[in-house]
Amino acid sequence: xxxxxxxxxxxxxxxxxxxxxxxxxxxxxxxxxxxxxxxxxxxxxxxxxxxxxxxxxxxxxxxxxxxxxxxxxxxxxxxxxxxxxxxxxxxxxxxxxxxxxxxxxxxxxxxxxxxxxxxxxxxxxxxxxxxxxxxxxxxxxxxxxxxxxxxxxxxxxxxxxxxxxxxxxxxxxxxxxxxxxxxxxxxxxxxxxxxxxxxxxxxxxxxxxxxxxxxxxxxxxxxxxxxxxxxxxxxxxxxxxxxxxxxxxxxxxxxxxxxxxxxxxxxxxxxxxxxxxxxxxxxxxxxxxxxxxxxxxxxxxxxxxxxxxxxxxxxxxxxxxxxxxxxxxxxxxxxxxxxxxxxxxxxxxxxxxxxxxxxxxxxxxxxxxxxxxxxxxxxxxxxxxxxxxxxxxxxxxxxxxxxxxxxxxxxxxxxxxxxxxxxxxxxxxxxxxxxxxxxxxxxxxxxxxxxxxxxxxxxxxxxxxxxxxxxxxxxxxxxxxxxxxxxxxxxxxxxxxxxxxxxxxxxxxxxxxxxxxxxxxxxxxxxxxxxxxxxxxxxxxxxxxxxxxxxxxxxxxxxxxxxxxxxxxxxxxxxxxxxxxxxxxxxxxxxxxxxxxxxxxxxxxxxxxxxxxxxxxxxxxxxxxxxxxxxxxxxxxxxxxxxxxxxxxxxxxx
Amino acid sequence: xxxxxxxxxxxxxxxxxxxxxxxxxxxxxxxxxxxxxxxxxxxxxxxxxxxxxxxxxxxxxxxxxxxxxxxxxxxxxxxxxxxxxxxxxxxxxxxxxxxxxxxxxxxxxxxxxxxxxxxxxxxxxxxxxxxxxxxxxxxxxxxxxxxxxxxxxxxxxxxxxxxxxxxxxxxxxxxxxxxxxxxxxxxxxxxxxxxxxxxxxxxxxxxx
Numbered sequence: 001x002x003x004x005x006x007x008x009x010x011x012x013x014x015x016x017x018x019x020x021x022x023x024x025x026x027x028x029x030x031x032x033x034x035x036x037x038x039x040x041x042x043x044x045x046x047x048x049x050x051x052x053x054x055x056x057x058x059x060x061x062x063x064x065x066x067x068x069x070x071x072x073x074x075x076x077x078x079x080x081x082x083x084x085x086x087x088x089x090x091x092x093x094x095x096x097x098x099x100x101x102x103x104x105x106x107x108x109x110x111x112x113x114x115x116x117x118x119x120x121x122x123x124x125x126x127x128x129x130x131x132x133x134x135x136x137x138x139x140x141x142x143x144x145x146x147x148x149x150x151x152x153x154x155x156x157x158x159x160x161x162x163x164x165x166x167x168x169x170x171x172x173x174x175x176x177x178x179x180x181x182x183x184x185x186x187x188x189x190x191x192x193x194x195x196x197x198x199x200x201x202x203x204x205x206x207x208x209x210x211x212x213x214x215x216x217x218x219x220x221x222x223x224x225x226x227x228x229x230x231x232x233x234x235x236x237x238x239x240x241x242x243x244x245x246x247x248x249x250x251x252x253x254x255x256x257x258x259x260x261x262x263x264x265x266x267x268x269x270x271x272x273x274x275x276x277x278x279x280x281x282x283x284x285x286x287x288x289x290x291x292x293x294x295x296x297x298x299x300x301x302x303x304x305x306x307x308x309x310x311x312x313x314x315x316x317x318x319x320x321x322x323x324x325x326x327x328x329x330x331x332x333x334x335x336x337x338x339x340x341x342x343x344x345x346x347x348x349x350x351x352x353x354x355x356x357x358x359x360x361x362x363x364x365x366x367x368x369x370x371x372x373x374x375x376x377x378x379x380x381x382x383x384x385x386x387x388x389x390x391x392x393x394x395x396x397x398x399x400x401x402x403x404x405x406x407x408x409x410x411x412x413x414x415x416x417x418x419x420x421x422x423x424x425x426x427x428x429x430x431x432x433x434x435x436x437x438x439x440x441x442x443x444x445x446x447x448x449x450x451x452x453x454x455x456x457x458x459x460x461x462x463x464x465x466x467x468x469x470x471x472x473x474x475x476x477x478x479x480x481x482x483x484x485x486x487x488x489x490x491x492x493x494x495x496x497x498x499x500x501x502x503x504x505x506x507x508x509x510x511x512x513x514x515x516x517x518x519x520x521x522x523x524x525x526x527x528x529x530x531x532x533x534x535x536x537x538x539x540x541x542x543x544x545x546x547x548x549x550x551x552x553x554x555x556x557x558x559x560x561x562x563x564x565x566x567x568x569x570x571x572x573x574x575x576x577x578x579x580x581x582x583x584x585x586x587x588x589x590x591x592x593x594x595x596x597x598x599x600x601x602x603x604x605x606x607x608x609x610x611x612x613x614x615x616x617x618x619x620x621x622x623x624x625x626x627x628x629x630x631x632x633x634x635x636x637x638x639x640x641x642x643x644x645x646x647x648x649x650x651x652x653x654x
Numbered sequence: 655x656x657x658x659x660x661x662x663x664x665x666x667x668x669x670x671x672x673x674x675x676x677x678x679x680x681x682x683x684x685x686x687x688x689x690x691x692x693x694x695x696x697x698x699x700x701x702x703x704x705x706x707x708x709x710x711x712x713x714x715x716x717x718x719x720x721x722x723x724x725x726x727x728x729x730x731x732x733x734x735x736x737x738x739x740x741x742x743x744x745x746x747x748x749x750x751x752x753x754x755x756x757x758x759x760x761x762x763x764x765x766x767x768x769x770x771x772x773x774x775x776x777x778x779x780x781x782x783x784x785x786x787x788x789x790x791x792x793x794x795x796x797x798x799x800x801x802x803x804x805x806x807x808x809x810x811x812x813x814x815x816x817x818x819x820x821x822x823x824x825x826x827x828x829x830x831x832x833x834x835x836x837x838x839x840x841x842x843x844x845x846x847x848x849x850x851x852x853x854x855x856x857x858x859x860x861x862x
Contacts, residue, residue, distance in 0.1 A: 339737050339738070342734075342737075342738055343737065343738050346738050346739070347658065347661070348658075349802045350658070350661045350803065350806075351658030351660060351661045352802075353799075353801075353802045353803050354658060354660035354663070354800070354803060355660045355661075356799075356800065357660070357664070357792070357795065357796050357799060357800055357803070358663070358664075358760070358764070360795070361764045361766075361792065363763045363764060364764065364765050365763055365765065366763065389763070
């Protein structure tokens with residue numbers, strides 16, 4: 001990078017407070033190149049205009065051909081004494097062939113009539129020829145002729161679009177023009193505030209043609225294209241202009257992208273917050289559910305305790321059962337013993353009673369022989385206690401009482417033993433019952449706790465859900481403002497602003513002086529063209545021409561059509577002149593002006609206009625000016641007949 | 655268990671008294687006549703085996719739904735009679751005479767009863783037991799002087815009531831069947847059916 005360029009980058013770096021390496025990478029990223037010095041201008045000179053075809057007028061076809069060769073520098077004129085005699089069409093054919101696409105000014109029938117056309121021109125000193133066949137599908141070629149006359153085909157084209165592309169490539173590079181990028185606003189939708197439009201040869205070529213549309217000061221593109229200010233560059237080449245244009249475009253694109261992005265971001269933020277609060281709600285619900293689940297550790301601890309209690313209760317229960325079994329056996333034994341004793345006592349009591357009763361009776365008869373028992377045997381029984389029947393010793397009540405007392409003691413003892421055993425059994429059964437209730441209750445608690453342990457699965461599921469929700473929440477709430485989608489690094493807009501500012505400084509430094517000089521010459525020429533009331537003009541960089549006319553401030557857009565033509569030509573002449581004087585002239589030299597007389601221009605003024613053109617053409621040796629108009633002395637006076645094509649007596653130029 | 659001849663004799667005497675009916679025509683010194691030796695044995699079986707008698711009472715309750723039978727059974731179990739009053743018999747002794755012979759001898763020697771036979775075609779077909787006036791007075795003395803012996807009189811009267819008009823062989827047949835059924839379940843001696851009968855009682859009390 002040259003010293004100038006290095007100084008420019010440093011200035012930007014200082015202004016933006018960004019490292020110069022970073023500035024250079026931003027410049028590269030946006031394809032912004034420095035243009036401190038303009039390449040030397042190239043000169044274009046028409047040497048031949050030729051076209052032919054058939055006029056398919058009503059009833060008869062009429063072949064025609066037009067050929068105007070040996071053209072050179074200086075002022076040239078296309079004249080007819082009546083309108084609609086083909087003057088404008090000749091200029092339009094030239095425009096068509098140089099531009100690669102006809103303008104809307106070329107009438108449709110003329111376009112249809114022309115079957116063949118070719119234009120030869122010198123670019124600096126090298127001859128080129130554009131020739132087309134336009135009958136049916138357009139096709140043609142661009143060739144270069146070497147010094148020795150050999151033809152070098154530079155390009156061939158088969159369609160209108162190819163033709164335009166070929167001419168654009170050729171002239172943009174041949175004239176060392178940088179495509180002008182400008183920002184075109186769009187009102188179509190909010191997301192796209194506009195777009196960068198690159199203007200090439202089709203736009204620049206407008207600087208060589210002054211048609212009959214005077215809406216714009218320069219060129220023939222509508223004002224809305226934003227192109228007109230840039231066309232000044234075609235006449236007076238201010239360094240840095242294309243750099244400024246592309247950096248402004250980049251800045252504007254960046255700003256729009258940022259605006260669109262911030263709008264989108266605001267929407268996204270809103271929906272993110274909405275989504276975030278939904279997720280937060282879910283998260284709270286899930287966390288509460290998890291909190292409601294007891295922790296596994298607590299469960300296991302409590303389960304361990306319960307199991308230990310249960311074990312000790314069961315061990316105690318086993319001991320009790322064993323004791324109960326023993327006590328029940330003892331109780332049964334005591335019961336049987338007691339029963340036997342009571343039964344014996346009962347029997348004894350019965351027997352005692354029965355015996356006592358029976359002893360009240362003395363046997364009367366022998367049960368064996370039924371003989372009456374004798375008194376002697378009865379007396380013997382009383383004295384010996386020997387039975388009066390069988391002689392055996394009879395039992396006394398004294399014995400029976402002793403046995404009874406003994407039996408009663410036994411009944412009492414065995415009853416006490418039975419009662420004691422029964423009570424022990426009762427107590428044990430009660431204790432065992434309590435113990436069983438305890439163990440059942442423990443068993444239940446163990447079951448319940450174990451079942452809760454099963455909730456471990458549920459816990460896992462909830463934990464997983466929470467993790468997923470937290471992830472989603474984090475993702476949702478993440479600020480995406482620095483995400484991809486916006487190509488601009490935080491420092492980039494700052495850098496672009498600095499680039500625009502620094503470049504603008506450099507452009508202004510040169511251009512303001514130039515425009516001042518141009519403005520002075522505009523007044524000069526316009527006055528010569530008859531606008532005597534014009535006392536001041538200021539051409540701004542934005543191609544707005546403000547005027548002082550009759551002591552009143554006004555603008556180009558506010559004056560009459562005739563005045564516009566004069567101002568237009570005056571502006572172009574002034575720019576050509578100053579460009580030439582200051583060594584910054586960029587204009588190829590070819591200028592074609594259509595029908596000045598069509599406007600309200602007096603003979604004297606027209607003469608002045610043409611004279612002005614002639615003087616400029618004289619002052620600028622590489623200038624070649626074509627004027628198309630009604631035949632008049634004003635023109636013929638200044639244009640030698642060799643430089644004229646003229647249709648007289650209502651005839652046609654072709 | 656000591657067997658006392660006086661007690662056995664008194665039991666038999668109360669059976670004869672409860673199961674007898676006045677003689678027709680009336681006889682000198684005779685209060686009532688108890689007909690049939692088998693019948694005497696059947697009565698004795700029920701008195702010696704209160705569990706079997708309770709089972710019979712439960713049968714009657716089932717047949718008649720008369721709560722008095724149920725109450726009687728309840729009383730039998732409440733007083734532990736199947737345990738305290740049971741005088742078990744070995745099966746082949748079932749229906750034996752020897753013990754009753756001793757008791758009858760004792761009663762006869764005191765002129766409390768007389769034993770006769772009704773002769774059909776020159777052969778004794780049925781043995782009857784006559785309760786004498788002396789026997790009747792002895793019973794009354796017994797009831798006055800020896801309260802422990804009231805049970806025998808009362809039970810004999812209840813048995814007589816239950817036996818009704820049934821003859822000795824009919825009664826014994828029923829007792830024999832019940833004993834055989836119980837015996838198949840257990841084997842050996844004539845078993846106690848106290849447990850089953852108590853269970854039946856409990857069930858009936860609950861359902862009634």
